[in-house]
Amino acid sequence: MTKNSVFSSSKRCVECGAEIEDTYEIFCGQFIRLKMCPQCKKIADKYIEYDNVLVYLDLFLQKPPVYRHLLYNHDKAIMAFFVKLFLGSMLLEGYIRQSTVQFPNFYSFLRNIAQAIFEDVIFLIMCIIPIVLIKKTTIEETVVMVSQSFLIGSLGKIFLCLVLMWNDPLPIYFFSVGMSNLAYFVCLSVVLDWKVWKTLVFGSVILAIFTLLTSKFLPITPFTYFVINGNFMEMVLQDLFKLAE
DSSP: OOOOOTTOOSOBOTTTOOBOSOSEEEETTTEEEEOBOTTTOSBSOGGGGSOHHHHHHHHHTTOHHHHHHHHHSOOHHHHHHHHHHHHHHHHHHHHHHGGGOSSOOHHHHHHHHHHHHHHHHHHHHHHHHHHHHHHTOOHHHHHHHHHHHHHHHGGGGGGGGGGGGOSSOHHHHHHHHHHHHHHHHHHHHHHHTOOHHHHHHHHHHHHHHHHHHHHHHSSOOHHHHHHHHTOHHHHHHHHHHHHHO
């Protein structure tokens, strides 16, 4: 088998990305045997026998093979987990943004969540349009694969849970968003079959344009809040000194 369309839904070898018929075979009715990739001669998907903890560890280490496993060889339960994770991160995002509101209340909390979701939609549109133009793919398949990559990238926002025990949540917020964006673009590099550095350059340009637009036309965000107040680095250093004590 050889590599075909980057947006094909066929199963893939996690090592080389080649399309394969299946990643394992069942014998004796209950045992599975992992198949070898006919192209690279390696195990097609080693993550089938991995514990979930090891899969998530490789995700945090940003290893491309684990992204191929989740994108092409996953079951529906995996994507359902990432959808729940994304929804949970939106609730935490709304909570964190309350610190930028002068008179926070329940309605401002809902407004923050709505704004965060709207920003994510705009960000995805800004990624989808150039990908369609560059890769000459259909809008439908691009939306599916880019959205799946974005959901997998939301695993980086799991660090938002730390805001519940942190005196000042915003350093954790920026770290978590940074991890989420990094995971998203590494995952996108697998989908687009690009080098990671090329995808990071592409992502940096999109993020720069996105930040300029959101800071100009949308209500204040945590990022623009600390740019305006100019005390973000001071706040981070203070928190680091507190941890060192």
